[in-house]
Amino acid sequence: MASAEDQANWHWAEGIKFALEGVKLLFLLNGAASVAVLTFIGNMRVGSGLLVGALIAFALGAASVIPAMIFAYLTQLHYGNAELSQQYQFSIWRSAVNFHYWAYTFMALGLLCFLVGVALAACGLWHVPPVNLCPPLK
Numbered sequence: 421m422a423s424a425e426d427q428a429n430w431h432w433a434e435g436i437k438f439a440l441e442g443v444k445l446l447f448l449l450n451g452a453a454s455v456a457v458l459t460f461i462g463n464m465r466v467g468s469g470l471l472v473g474a475l476i477a478f479a480l481g482a483a484s485v486i487p488a489m490i491f492a493y494l495t496q497l498h499y500g501n502a503e504l505s506q507q508y509q510f511s512i513w514r515s516a517v518n519f520h521y522w523a524y525t526f527m528a529l530g531l532l533c534f535l536v537g538v539a540l541a542a543c544g545l546w547h548v549p550p551v552n553l554c555p556p557l558k
Contacts, residue, residue, distance in 0.1 A: 428500035435496020442523075443489045446530040450481035453534065457541050470544030474537040481533030488526035495519040 422430075457474055498516030502509050 424503045428503040431496045431500035431503065435493050435500070438492045438496065438523075440489075442492055442527055443485050446485040446488065446527065446534075447482050449534050450478045450485075450530065450537070453537055453541070454478040454482070457537075460545070468544040468547065470540045474541035474544060477533045477537035477540060481530045481537065484526045484530035484533060488523055488530060491519050491523035491526060495523055 454475055457471055457478070461471055495516050498512050498519060502512040502516060505512055
């Protein structure tokens with residue numbers, strides 16, 4: 421069985437990994453989607469309130485990464501501290517669980533913003549007239 425200090429170190433290391441991977445994933449999803457919509461708008465010269473809404477949703481999804489990362493880090497920091505503190509272990513553990521729920525809430529918010537952005541972009545692009553890339557035959 422590992423010592424309390426080893427378990428605390430493991431939790432702290434996992435907290436850093438969790439925060440970094442979560443940031444990468446949500447930021448990549450929302451950032452890449454924003455770039456794709458902006459590229460389409462720029463190349464096709466189309467404007468739509470739905471596409472603007474999609475960009476806002478993607479931006480909010482990317483922004484939700486910041487509190488998700490902070491809460492994920494605080495979660496693992498408190499789990500690690502709870503392993504070291506015998507006197508306040510329950511109180512610290514309860515705080516860690518609360519931070520854990522907030523981290524997942526912001527991660528879910530980022531994913532929800534991504535899905536809303538995709539839906540808005542799809543609806544906005546649905547009304548774009550088709551482009552005929554082939555010249556007419558004479």
